[in-house]
Amino acid sequence: MNTITLPLANVSCMHCVNKIRDAISLLPNIQLIDIDTEQLIVSTDSSLPDLFDAITALGYQVGFHYQLPLAGLSCGRCVAKIEQALNERHDIAHFDINKQLADVYGAISEQALTNIIVELGYQVVTTSVTQHYDFTLNGLSCGKCVAKLTTALTQDNIEIIALDKNALSVITSLTAADIIAIVTTTGYQAALSTDIQTTTEVDTLVTPEPEPEPEPEPEPIIAPQDNVTQLLLSGLTCASCVASVEKAIKAVDGVSNVNVNLAERTALIYGQAQPQAIIQAIENAGYGAEESEDDQTRRIRQQQQNQQTFKTHIRNATASLALGVPLMAWGIFGGSMVIDSTTSQISWGIIGLITLALLVTAGKDFYINSWKAFLHHRATMDTLVSLGTGAAWLFSMAVVIAPNLFPLTARHVYFEASAMIIGLITIGHALEARARSRTSKALERLIDLQPQTAIVVEDGQETERPLSAVISGMVLRLKPGAKVAVDGLVIEGTSYLDESMLTGEPLAVHKKMGDHVRAGTINQQGSLLFKAEHIGSDTMLARIIQLVRQAQSSKPALARLADTISSVFVPSVMIIAIITAMAWYYFGPQPASVYMLVAATTVLIIACPCALGLATPMSVTVGVGRAAELGILIKDAEAMQQAASIDTVVLDKTGTLTEGKPQVVDYKIYNALTREQLVQLAASLEQGSEHPLANAIVKSAQQQQLQLSPHHDFMTYSGLGVSGTVDQHQLLLGNAKFMVKNNITINHAETDFDFIANQGATPVYLAQNGVLAGIIGISDPLRKDSLSAVKRMQKMGLKVVMLTGDSVKTAQVIANKLGITDVVADVLPDGKAAQITLLQQQGRRVVMVGDGINDAPALALAEVGIAMGSGTDVAIESAQFTLMRHSLHGVADALELSKATLRNIKENLFGAFVYNTLGIPIAAGVLFPLTGTLLSPVIAGAAMALSSITVVSNANRLRLFKPSRQDQEK
Numbered sequence: 001m002n003t004i005t006l007p008l009a010n011v012s013c014m015h016c017v018n019k020i021r022d023a024i025s026l027l028p029n030i031q032l033i034d035i036d037t038e039q040l041i042v043s044t045d046s047s048l049p050d051l052f053d054a055i056t057a058l059g060y061q062v063g064f065h066y067q068l069p070l071a072g073l074s075c076g077r078c079v080a081k082i083e084q085a086l087n088e089r090h091d092i093a094h095f096d097i098n099k100q101l102a103d104v105y106g107a108i109s110e111q112a113l114t115n116i117i118v119e120l121g122y123q124v125v126t127t128s129v130t131q132h133y134d135f136t137l138n139g140l141s142c143g144k145c146v147a148k149l150t151t152a153l154t155q156d157n158i159e160i161i162a163l164d165k166n167a168l169s170v171i172t173s174l175t176a177a178d179i180i181a182i183v184t185t186t187g188y189q190a191a192l193s194t195d196i197q198t199t200t201e202v203d204t205l206v207t208p209e210p211e212p213e214p215e216p217e218p219e220p221i222i223a224p225q226d227n228v229t230q231l232l233l234s235g236l237t238c239a240s241c242v243a244s245v246e247k248a249i250k251a252v253d254g255v256s257n258v259n260v261n262l263a264e265r266t267a268l269i270y271g272q273a274q275p276q277a278i279i280q281a282i283e284n285a286g287y288g289a290e291e292s293e294d295d296q297t298r299r300i301r302q303q304q305q306n307q308q309t310f311k312t313h314i315r316n317a318t319a320s321l322a323l324g325v326p327l328m329a330w331g332i333f334g335g336s337m338v339i340d341s342t343t344s345q346i347s348w349g350i351i352g353l354i355t356l357a358l359l360v361t362a363g364k365d366f367y368i369n370s371w372k373a374f375l376h377h378r379a380t381m382d383t384l385v386s387l388g389t390g391a392a393w394l395f396s397m398a399v400v401i402a403p404n405l406f407p408l409t410a411r412h413v414y415f416e417a418s419a420m421i422i423g424l425i426t427i428g429h430a431l432e433a434r435a436r437s438r439t440s441k442a443l444e445r446l447i448d449l450q451p452q453t454a455i456v457v458e459d460g461q462e463t464e465r466p467l468s469a470v471i472s473g474m475v476l477r478l479k480p481g482a483k484v485a486v487d488g489l490v491i492e493g494t495s496y497l498d499e500s501m502l503t504g505e506p507l508a509v510h511k512k513m514g515d516h517v518r519a520g521t522i523n524q525q526g527s528l529l530f531k532a533e534h535i536g537s538d539t540m541l542a543r544i545i546q547l548v549r550q551a552q553s554s555k556p557a558l559a560r561l562a563d564t565i566s567s568v569f570v571p572s573v574m575i576i577a578i579i580t581a582m583a584w585y586y587f588g589p590q591p592a593s594v595y596m597l598v599a600a601t602t603v604l605i606i607a608c609p610c611a612l613g614l615a616t617p618m619s620v621t622v623g624v625g626r627a628a629e630l631g632i633l634i635k636d637a638e639a640m641q642q643a644a645s646i647d648t649v650v651l652d653k654t655g656t657l658t659e660g661k662p663q664v665v666d667y668k669i670y671n672a673l674t675r676e677q678l679v680q681l682a683a684s685l686e687q688g689s690e691h692p693l694a695n696a697i698v699k700s701a702q703q704q705q706l707q708l709s710p711h712h713d714f715m716t717y718s719g720l721g722v723s724g725t726v727d728q729h730q731l732l733l734g735n736a737k738f739m740v741k742n743n744i745t746i747n748h749a750e751t752d753f754d755f756i757a758n759q760g761a762t763p764v765y766l767a768q769n770g771v772l773a774g775i776i777g778i779s780d781p782l783r784k785d786s787l788s789a790v791k792r793m794q795k796m797g798l799k800v801v802m803l804t805g806d807s808v809k810t811a812q813v814i815a816n817k818l819g820i821t822d823v824v825a826d827v828l829p830d831g832k833a834a835q836i837t838l839l840q841q842q843g844r845r846v847v848m849v850g851d852g853i854n855d856a857p858a859l860a861l862a863e864v865g866i867a868m869g870s871g872t873d874v875a876i877e878s879a880q881f882t883l884m885r886h887s888l889h890g891v892a893d894a895l896e897l898s899k900a901t902l903r904n905i906k907e908n909l910f911g912a913f914v915y916n917t918l919g920i921p922i923a924a925g926v927l928f929p930l931t932g933t934l935l936s937p938v939i940a941g942a943a944m945a946l947s948s949i950t951v952v953s954n955a956n957r958l959r960l961f962k963p964s965r966q967d968q969e970k
Contacts, residue, residue, distance in 0.1 A: 002043065002044060002090050002091075002743075003033065003041065003042070003043050003740050003743075004041070004042055004043075004044065004048070004090075004091055004107045005039055005040075005041045005107065005737055005740055005741045006039060006040050006041075006042070006051075006062050006063045006107050007038065007039050007062070007063065007064070008020075008035075008037065008038060008039055008040060008055075008060060008061065008062055009060065009061035009062075010059065010060050010061055011037045011038075011060050012037065012834070012837070013037065013838060013841065014037075014838075016037065016060065017035055017036065017037060019058055020035060020040065020055055020058060020060065021035060023054045023055065023057075023058060024040075024042070024051065024054065024055075026054075027050055027051060027054060029044055030042055030043075030044045030050075030051055031043040031044070036826075036831075037831065037834055037838075038827075038831045038834070039737075040062070041737070041740065044090075048063070048090070048091065048092065048093035048106060048107065049093050049094060051093070052093040052094065052105060052106075063093060063105055063106055063107055064105070064106060064107065064108065064109070064110070065104070065105050066102070066103075066104045066110050066113055067101060067102070067103050067104075068101065068102040068104070068110075068113065068114065068117070068124045069100065069101060069124065070097075070099065070100055070101060070102055070117065070122060070123070070124060071122065071123040071124075072121065072122040072123050073098075073099040073100075073122055074099070075099075078099065078122065079097050079098060079099060081120055082097050082102065082116075082117060082120060082122070083095070083097050085116050085120060086104070086116070089106070089108060089116075091106050091107040091108045092104060092105070092106035092107075092108055093105045093106045093107075094106070102117065102124075131171070131172065131173075131176075132161075132169070132170070132171050133168075133169070133170055133171075133172070133176050133179060133192060134167065134168070134169050134192070134193045135167065135168040135169075135170075135176075135179065135180070135183070135190040135191060135192055135193055136166065136167060136168075136190070136191050136193045137149075137165065137166055137167060137168055137183070137188060137189065137190055138188065138189040138190075138191075139187065139188035139189050140164075140165040140166075140188055145165065145188065146163060146164060146165060146860050147833065147857050147860035147861040148186060148187075149163065149168075149183065149186050149188060150163060150857060150860070151833070151857070152182055152183075152185070152186045153168075153170070153179075153182060153183075158170055158171075158172045158174065158179070159171040159172065166256065167193075168183070168190060176192050180192070227270070227271065227272060228268060228269070228270055228546070229268070229269045229273075229275050229278065229291070230266060230267070230268055230269075230291075231266065231267045231269065231275070231278065231279065231282070231289045231290065231291055232265065232266055232289065232290050232291075232301055232305070233245065233260070233265045233266060233267055233282070233287060233288065233289050234265065234287065234288035234289070234305070235286065235287040235288050235369060235372075236260075236262060236265055236287060237369065237380060237381050237382055241262075241287065241380055242260045242262050244285055244286075244287075244373075244376070244378055244380075245260050245267065245282060245285060245287055246258050246260050247285075248281045248282055248284065248285035249267065249269055249278055249281060249282065251281060252273045252277050252278050252281050253273060253277075254271045254272040254273030254274070254277075255269055255270070255271040255273045255278070256270050256271035256272075257269075257270040257271070258270070261617050261621065262617050264617075264621065265305070267282075267289070275291045279291065285376060286369075286372035286373065286375065286376050309429075309430075310430055313426050313427065313429050313430030314427070314430050315362075316361075316362035316363070316422070316423075316426045317362075317423050317424075317426040317427035317430060319358060319361070319362045319423075320358055320362050320363070320419050320420070320422040320423030320426060321419075321420070321423035321424075321427070323354060323355065323358055323419045324416050324418075324419030324420035324422075324423050325420070325423075327351070327415060327416030327419065327420075328416045328420055330416075331416060337412055337413050337416075338408075338411050338412055338413075339399050339400055339403040339411040339413065340403075340408070340411065345400055345403065348396075348400050348413050348415070349397075349400045349401075351413075351415050352393070352396060352397050352400055352413070352415055355393060355396075355415040355418055355419055356393065358418075358419055358422065359389065359390075359393060359418065359422065362422055362423075362426065363385075363386075363389065363422040363426075365382070366382045366385045366386045366389070366422070367382075367386045367390075369382035370382040370383040370385075370386040370387075379570040379571050379574060380570060381570065383570060383574070384570060384573060384574070384604045384605065384607055385421070385422075385425060385604075385605065387574070387577075387604050388421065388601045388602075388604035388605040388937065389417075389418040389421050389422060389601075389605075390418075391597065391600065391601055391604075392414040392415075392417045392418045392421075392597065392601050392937060393414075393415065393418045395414065395593075395597050396413035396414050396415050396418075399411050399412070399413055400413065406591070406593065412594055414597070414598075414601075414937070417601070417936070417937040421605055421937060421940075424942045424944075425944060428944070428946065428948055428949055429948075449483065449519075449520030449521075449541060450467070450483075450485075450519060450520055450541060450542075451467065451482070451483040451484075451485050452466065452467055453465060453466055453467060453485070454467055454470050454476050454485035454486065455476060455477040455478075455479065455482075456469075456470065456474055456475070456476060456477075457475045457476065457477050457529065458474075458475070462477055467485055467486075467535075470485060470486055470532055470535055471532070471535065472532050472533060472534070472535055473531065473532060474531070474532045475491070475529055475530070475531055475532075476488065476529070476530055476531075476532055477527065477528075477529060478495070478517070478523050478527065478528040478529075478530060479523065479527055480495075480523055480524070480525050480526065480527065481522070481523060481524075482522075482523050483519075483520060483521070483522050483523075484497070484517045484518060484519050484520060484521045484522075484523070484530075485519060485532075486519050486532045486533070486534060486535045486539055487516065487517065487518055487519050487532075487533050487534035487535075487538070487539045487540055487541075488516070488517055488530040488531050488532045488533050488534075489514070489515075489516055489517075489530055489531050489533055490511055490512060490513050490514065490515045490516075490517060490528055490529070490530045491513060491529050491530060491531055492513060492528065492529035493512075493513075493526060493527050493528040493529055494510070494511065494512045494513075494526055494528075495510075495511055495523055495524065495525060495526030495527065495528050496508035496509065496510055496511070496523075496524045496525060496526070497509050497511050497517060497521045497522065497523055497524065498521060498522040498524055499518065499521045508524055511528065516533075517530055518539070518540045518541065519534075519539040519540065519541040519542070520539075520541040544628065544633060544884075569607070569916075570607075573603065573604065573607040573920065574604070576603055576920060576924065577600045577603040577604050578600070580599045580600050580603050580923075580924040580925070581596045581597075581599065581600035583924075584596040584599050584600075584925065588925075595925075595934065598934045598936075598937065599923065599924055599925045599934055601937045601940075602923035602924075602934065602935050602936070602937045602940045603920055603923045603924050605923075605937050605940040605944060606919045606920060606922075606923040606935070606940035606943055606944055607916060607919070607920055607944070615905065615908035615909045615911075615912050615951050616637075616905050616908070616909070618908065618951060618952055618955035618956075619901055619904040619905040619908055619955045619958065620637040620640070620901070620905070621955075622901075622904075622955050622956060622958040622959055623637075623640060623897060623898075623900070623901030623904070623958050623961075624637070624640075625959075626897060626958055626959060626961050627894065627897055630890070630893050630897070630963065631883060631884040631885040631890060632881060632882070632883060632884070632890055632893060632894045632897070633881065633882040633883075633884060634880065634881055634894075635879075635880045635881070636880065639864055639880030639881060639898075640897075640898040640901050640902065641898075641902055642845075642863045642864050642880075643847065643863075643864045643880075643881070643894060643895055643898035643899075644895075644898045644899045644901070644902035644903075645845055645863075646798070646845050646846070646847045646863065646864060646895055647797070647798060647799060647844060647845050648798065648799045648800075648801060648839055648844040648845065648846045648847070649793055649798050649799070649800050649801070649846075649847050649849065649891065650801045650802075650803050650835070650836065650839070650846055650847070650848045650849065650858070650862070651790075651800065651801065651802050651803065651820075651849050651888070652803055652804065652832075652848075652849060652850035652851065652855055653780075653802055653803070653804035653806060653811065653814060654692060654780055654804065654806075654851075655692070655850075655851040655868060656849050656850055656851055656868055656888070657782060657783065657786045657790075657802065657814065657818065657888070658780040658781060658782055658783065658786075658814075659780060659781050659782070659783055659886075660692060660780065660851065661692075661780065661781070662692050662693055662695070662696040662762070662778045662779065662780040663696050663699070663700070663778065663779060663780075664679070664696055664697060664699075664700035664776055664777070664778055665759070665761055665777050665778065665779045666756050666759070666761060666775075666776070666777030667679070667774060667775070667776055667777070668749065668752040668756070668774055668775040668777075669773070669774040670748070670749065670771075670772050670773060670774055671768065671771065671772075671773050671774075673768070673773055673774065676704060676706060678766065678773060678774045678776070679697065679700055679701050679704065679706060679776070680701060680706045680707070680708065680709070681726055681727075681729065681731060681766065681768065681773075682697050682701075682731075682733055682764075682766050682776060683697050683698045683700065683701035683702075683706065683708055684701075684708045684709040684710070684711055684726040684727075685711050685714070685722060685724050685726050685731050685733055686698055686722065686733065687708055687711065689716065689722060692780070693762065693764060693778050694722075696778050697764075697776060697778070709726050709727050710726075711724045711725065711726045712724060712725040712726075713725045717734065717738060719805055719827075719831075720734050720735060720737055720738035720741065721733050721734015721735060721738035721764075721765075722734065723742075729768050729769055730768070730769050730770065731766065731767065731768060732744065732765075732766070732767040733764060733765070733766050733767075734764065734765060735764070735765065735807065736753070736765065736807070737826075738765070739765050739767060739772070742767070743770075744765070744767045744770065744771070744772055745771075745772060746765060746772055748772075749765070749772060749775055752775055753775060753807075753809075754809060756775060756777035756810075757807055757809035757810040757813065758809065758813055759777070759779070759813070760779060760810060760813040760814050760817065761777040761778055761779040761810065762777070762778045762779070762780070762806050762807065762810050763775050763776075763777055763807065763810070764776045764777075764778060782814070782817065782818070783886070783887070783888060785887050785888060785889055786818060786888055787817070787818055787819070788889070789887070789888035789889045789891065789892060790818045790819060790820060790888070791819060792889065792892050792964070793891065793892050793895075794819070796892065796895070796896070798895075799822065799844070800820050800822065801820070801822040801823070801824065801839070802814070802815050802818075802820045802822070802823045802824070802825075803824045803827060803832055803835055803858075804823075804824070804825050804827065805825075805826065805827050806825055806826075807825060807826060808823075808825040808826055810825075811823050811825035811826075812825070832848075832850075832855060832857065832858040833857040833858045833861045835858070836848055836858045836861045836862050837861065840863075845863050846862045846863055846864075847862055847863065847864040847865070847866060847891070847895070848861075848862035848864075848865050848866070849866045849867075849868070849888070849891055850865075850866075850867065850868070850879075851867060851868040855867075859879045860879075864880050864881065865879035865880050865881070866879055866880075866881040866882070866883060866890075866891055866894060867879035867881070867882045867883070868882075868883055868886065881894050889963070892963065892964075893963040896963050896964065897961060897963070900958060900961050901958060904954065904955060904957065904958055907954055908951045908954055908955060911947070911950060911951065911954070912947065912951060915943075915947045919940075919943060922935055923935050923940055
């Protein structure tokens with residue numbers, strides 16, 4: 001019986017698998033060996049048509065389908081000749097042959113089919129016209145959208161060059177309209193953005209000559225992101241201001257997205273808009289803005305603004321309280337605040353003018369900002385303060401000027417309320433500004449890592465130059481105790497570098513010739529010469545700073561809820577104040593005018609949209625900064641909210657649970673080859689591959705000083721193995737599925753396979769000229785902290801799943817060592833995303849942890865993707881979190897910090913909502929029937945200031961967050 005492996009398509013779950021299994025069980029002479037959502041393996045001594053028909057009747061696709069253009073067929077006999085050859089094949093299910101085309105379904109490879117036709121004396125014509133298209137995309141909002149579109153575009157005739165939420169670049173034989181149709185069918189929009197570039201046009205006849213060796217796979221290309229402009233803002237006081245500024249910026253042509261951070265008073269603008277146009281739009285909206293040229297300039301300017309703001313607030317608060325406190329003390333200790341004589345009229349008139357002078361100096365910002373808001377048809381916190389203090393002053397002056405218009409019991413003045421409210425709110429702003437300046441300490445510490453000069457070595461001379469004068473390719477000297485100025489490659493010397501500020505790793509890292517050094521790390525001892533590679537904004541440190549800043553300015557879903565409430569909060573408070581005033585005037589006791597004034601003013605003063613506006617950005621800013629200190633980079637705040645509700649962690653094996661540095665540990669030989677010859681053949685075949693297992697084989701040959709031979713006809717089969725010719729030997733190197741697919745007998749090696757797999761190593765088969773030559777055992781040691789990290793995650797209540805393309809036996813050995821009970825093995829690269837989907841269909845909320853290009857779809861599809869910092873650029877681009885240190889404890893740290901940050905946000909929002917929900921009714925007088933008194937506007941002003949300070953202080957608690965370290969292996 002023949003063993004045949006067939007790929008499956010449109011099989012999405014185990015229910016589908018069971019349907020196919022049941023259908024196959026009814027077929028005679030066909031024995032099912034293995035089946036999953038990606039492929040099936042059967043043993044049969046009959047042809048395949050019945051099997052294909054049974055599966056396609058269920059709505060699934062099975063096997064391979066080829067349509068090969070033919071040449072050289074002149075009559076029906078030629079067609080019959082090919083048909084007879086195909087009828088003799090056990091791996092072909094259906095075919096339709098004419099003089100121009102061969103339409104074939106089956107398990108046969110395209111190369112084998114082509115060889116049959118060529119050996120009969122005919123030719124297969126391959127015509128390929130590929131074109132390069134660039135598209136702009138709309139409608140993609142997250143990594144899941146990108147993953148969904150990637151899946152739709154994963155076709156044989158489409159090569160994805162770059163894909164992100166905004167742009168798509170492909171090389172394809174399809175037309176631009178075809179690509180746009182695929183994007184539209186997936187639920188998004190695409191528009192052609194560049195001229196068509198024809199990249200390849202080939203019209204060849206395939207002959208029995210070996211296929212040319214493919215070019216090395218290019219480095220992953222990350223699509224360029226929109227330009228990011230950062231502006232420093234002024235004039236913002238609450239969440240309503242944030243909404244107004246964002247609306248103004250979004251109206252500018254070329255702006256694709258904007259994030260305004262109230263806590264830092266900054267705006268990050270994405271798109272192609274000119275900064276000057278954005279600044280003009282912000283100024284037209286009644287606020288101020290200036291461009292931040294670089295991190296150092298931005299920080300200096302922000303520090304200047306914070307210091308100036310703090311000094312101004314303290315000066316204004318001091319002046320206000322200097323007037324308000326004596327006036328309040330006068331009233332509290334028995335002094336008259338009623339206009340009952342000409343003397344009191346003159347005295348309080350003078351005090352009223354002094355209060356007016358105070359309002360137009362210390363309180364001028366409230367009135368200026370509220371006037372600007374009025375001109376732009378909006379209301380802010382300044383509107384509430386100016387209305388409350390202004391109403392108190394106007395009522396008091398009216399009593400002073402014309403006391404006879406008021407009943408004797410209503411001739412009370414409230415100048416002390418205006419002064420105290422301005423003073424208390426201003427001192428609250430001062431304390432808030434001081435606390436806000438501490439939220440970005442983590443980011444500032446990252447910026448401080450960047451030295452301002454570097455020692456350049458030219459013609460044997462060392463000169464110190466400013467960092468701006470350093471260009472790529474220069475040779476730099478790193479002295480003991482100095483900071484690395486730019487990213488580079490060590491060309492001379494050895495030393496130990498402290499990289500803890502970037503990776504969180506406490507131990508210094510040994511650096512020698514050929515190693516990379518990163519800007520901002522500190523040389524402990526020894527002297528190094530290194531060549532500058534990445535400078536300025538291209539260094540890892542600069543990219544980390546940019547990523548942290550973008551994350552701090554992003555908003556989770558909870559923030560959007562707060563923004564929605566804040567947008568209507570101030571107008572609602574003004575309406576409540578008017579209703580309160582009317583209720584007290586018409587239904588309140590005498591003097592009604594006094595009760596009306598006190599209640600309405602208190603409602604205006606006690607409402608605090610500022611606390612609502614600060615609740616989320618303060619927590620996000622501190623949380624993202626603390627994550628950076630722990631060596632965790634976060635792309636956006638939404639990912640933190642998602643991570644807080646994760647219940648399942650899926651761990652890739654190679655490079656995640658293991659060190660990603662495999663080495664050859666065992667050999668088994670089944671023919672006349674020596675061990676050296678076995679390794680030499682395998683390494684010669686693998687020398688062009690970038691796979692970690694291939695590197696291990698090549699490295700083993702190098703260690704044995706074996707001479708490698710050139711290879712030819714090299715082909716890679718994703719998730720299976722490689723093939724090629726070395727020294728006229730036809731070689732196949734790969735897993736058991738690859739051997740079975742190519743009809744290599746491996747039954748006699750099963751015992752050796754199990755022995756190697758039971759040691760936790762990966763057995764790799766090598767076949768020579770159609771016969772099994774040997775097995776090479778390759779082991780990838782576990783990371784030293786993988787066991788403790790897995791136990792820690794399990795103790796956190798998380799389900800831990802290991803996902804690997806390795807054999808079931810090898811995977812199970814590794815899982816047993818780590819205490820992992822859920823293992824998914826033998827997964828092809830394109831099947832990892834399907835496993836994530838399967839878990840999600842079971843109701844699990846999944847975080848995927850990986851490091852390779854083949855992990856990227858799964859990282860994007862999971863609720864949260866976490867990439868190891870040692871991974872590929874594509875994996876890091878697809879993930880929402882990146883671990884800068886090579887430790888799985890970073891996964892647990894990230895999840896714990898996300899939960900702490902979300903809890904902190906909820907605490908802030910709860911406090912802000914409860915404060916306003918209780919404070920406004922109390923201010924309106926709902927407790928008057930019980931207490932007989934109204935809440936004083938002065939107390940309302942103090943409560944308002946205290947609410948903002950409480951939110952800011954609570955957010956700063958996150959700076960003290962410490963992950964629950966558990967080194968259980970000690």
